[in-house]
Amino acid sequence: MVAGEGSVDRCLTDDEVRRIVRDGLAPLAIDGRRVLAIIPDGTRTMPVPMLFGVLQELLGDRVAALDYLVALGTHPVLTDRQLTRLVGRPVVNGQVGRTRVLNHQWDVSSTFVTLGTIPSREIADLTCGLLAEDVDVSVNRLILDYDHLLICGPVFPHEVAGFSGGNKYFFPGIGGSHIIDATHWLGALVTSAAVIGRSRTPVRAVIDRAAGFIDRPTTSLSFVVTHEGVAGLYVGAVQPAWRAAADLSARKHVVQVKAPFRRALAVMPEMYADLWTAAKGMYKLEPAVADGGEVIIYAPHITEVSYTHGSILDEIGYHCCPFFLADWERFRSYPRAVLAHSTHVKGRGCYDAKRGIETPRINVTLATGIPRERCQRINLAYLDPASIRIEDWAGREQDGELLVRRAGEMLYRLEQDD
Numbered sequence: 001m002v003a004g005e006g007s008v009d010r011c012l013t014d015d016e017v018r019r020i021v022r023d024g025l026a027p028l029a030i031d032g033r034r035v036l037a038i039i040p041d042g043t044r045t046m047p048v049p050m051l052f053g054v055l056q057e058l059l060g061d062r063v064a065a066l067d068y069l070v071a072l073g074t075h076p077v078l079t080d081r082q083l084t085r086l087v088g089r090p091v092v093n094g095q096v097g098r099t100r101v102l103n104h105q106w107d108v109s110s111t112f113v114t115l116g117t118i119p120s121r122e123i124a125d126l127t128c129g130l131l132a133e134d135v136d137v138s139v140n141r142l143i144l145d146y147d148h149l150l151i152c153g154p155v156f157p158h159e160v161a162g163f164s165g166g167n168k169y170f171f172p173g174i175g176g177s178h179i180i181d182a183t184h185w186l187g188a189l190v191t192s193a194a195v196i197g198r199s200r201t202p203v204r205a206v207i208d209r210a211a212g213f214i215d216r217p218t219t220s221l222s223f224v225v226t227h228e229g230v231a232g233l234y235v236g237a238v239q240p241a242w243r244a245a246a247d248l249s250a251r252k253h254v255v256q257v258k259a260p261f262r263r264a265l266a267v268m269p270e271m272y273a274d275l276w277t278a279a280k281g282m283y284k285l286e287p288a289v290a291d292g293g294e295v296i297i298y299a300p301h302i303t304e305v306s307y308t309h310g311s312i313l314d315e316i317g318y319h320c321c322p323f324f325l326a327d328w329e330r331f332r333s334y335p336r337a338v339l340a341h342s343t344h345v346k347g348r349g350c351y352d353a354k355r356g357i358e359t360p361r362i363n364v365t366l367a368t369g370i371p372r373e374r375c376q377r378i379n380l381a382y383l384d385p386a387s388i389r390i391e392d393w394a395g396r397e398q399d400g401e402l403l404v405r406r407a408g409e410m411l412y413r414l415e416q417d418d
Helices: 013-024 048-059 082-088 120-126 141-145 177-190 204-211 238-252 308-315 320-323 335-348 372-377
Strands: 005-006 036-038 065-070 100-102 113-117 135-140 147-155 220-228 230-236 254-257 261-267 291-298 350-351 357-360 363-368 401-404 410-416
Touching: 005 013, 005 238, 013 048, 013 220, 013 230, 036 141, 048 065, 048 082, 048 147, 065 082, 065 254, 100 120, 113 120, 113 141, 113 204, 120 204, 135 177, 141 410, 177 204, 177 335, 220 238, 230 238, 238 254, 238 350, 308 335, 320 335, 357 410
Parallel strands: 036 065, 036 147, 065 100, 147 220, 254 410, 261 291, 261 401, 291 363
Antiparallel strands: 005 230, 113 135, 220 230, 350 357
């Protein structure tokens, strides 16, 4: 059973959110038990401070422990100051009173436990033959210290899984490198444009299968949010709660356009600190841009390609998937999640190996604080952000130019592609 409601026309009040959480958690057999809430970092629009307060109020006296784990994937770990901003309470040495607020240490192998392996034949079935390899299912071993898990996060169209949320908070949220690499590369093979904003995808199938190895009871608090507020919240078993949120997200977060745009300016908010995260401006606009068109990622505050993977991206650059496949022996040793990010940013394209000519479907230009020379090195175009006047882009849809003032979460897609 799922407790929840949502609407494309209005936001839920704080009291309505509290009621839904209360109704969804009331039946759980968690009295006197240890509970771990898995939450997003600051790169997602999500009312974490409000949720933190509601959970502390509703569960603080019921459970033996209520701790929080930030599902970083491979994002940088958060300082106490950043954790304080995230949860809206002073975090000192990773704690708020007796409550722990923990980072997922994705780069420390000793923090993982391997729960099992999905055999290659099953992977082949789940992916329609795109992948055929054994996939080890490793996850943060902290979950074994708790009796019940809460997945607390928003659901948006997503470039790898189709929609974020649900079991994605396990993989890649707190998952090991093998399954992160496998699922992200699978997403690259399918292509972001074919996956994003779709509930049933090969990547989601693998993620859900991997989650079957987790033997702790899990409840999902699946939010549908915009920067205006909470449009929907569904609390209950992971799959039905996530599906209800994904259905609402498909109506709330997808903008249908009648004709493709020649150019699009994606103005990225400051919650995206590097290109690795701000690339969502490309992912969410690519389906609505015409062949030969351009997406400009405007983010003067960004000065780094990736705080965790920048050196690798300096080596491999940004390319379409056929470029890497044409010389796989050269690139197969690189982390496939990084290769996948590269292809998602570059978008669809083709590569003539004999002539060494790569032809992307559309062009990606960075109007950021990343210097021209580095943009050239990583195979992306450069535009001086000072040359852009955002208001000059306003109201030019009839001229084939789209302005998205707060890009990264709303998906733009052609009506015929829905």
